[in-house]
Amino acid sequence: MAEIKVARVESFADPGKQVFEIDGFEFGVFHVGGEFFAWENRCPHLDGPACQGKLIARTDEAVNEDRTGRGREFSKTHMNVACPWHGFEFDIRTGRHPAKSEVRLRGVKLRVENGDVYATIRGA
Numbered sequence: 001m002a003e004i005k006v007a008r009v010e011s012f013a014d015p016g017k018q019v020f021e022i023d024g025f026e027f028g029v030f031h032v033g034g035e036f037f038a039w040e041n042r043c044p045h046l047d048g049p050a051c052q053g054k055l056i057a058r059t060d061e062a063v064n065e066d067r068t069g070r071g072r073e074f075s076k077t078h079m080n081v082a083c084p085w086h087g088f089e090f091d092i093r094t095g096r097h098p099a100k101s102e103v104r105l106r107g108v109k110l111r112v113e114n115g116d117v118y119a120t121i122r123g124a
């Protein structure tokens with residue numbers, strides 16, 4: 001394993017992401033709400049390139065105090081990435097599928113220092 005500088009903080013939109021391939025190891029770095037997260041670019045479903053999917057706000061069921069529903073609305077705080085192969089979604093902060101928490105992306109160690117983003121690369 002090796003820690004490698006992969007990008008500058010200002011190269012990311014918020015929300016935004018970049019996907020990297022270093023020595024055959026693919027991973028996505030996500031910037032959401034001022035925080036950074038990184039996940040291997042392998043979907044737990046069928047190994048699709050999950051990190052290359054679209055960033056979308058989580059869909060929540062809005063419920064009134066009397067427990068009647070108001071329909072669905074987009075979360076203002078939670079973002080998911082949707083795998084481009086079959087649409088599985090993963091919470092960018094946790095890597096977990098919203099409905100089946102045991103289905104999750106594998107994390108990549110990340111560090112931000114002095115405006116640089118460093119990732120620890122497996123096999124490098």
Ligand code: FES
Binds near residue numbers: 048
């Ligand atoms: S490979 Fe990602 S949803 Fe199927």
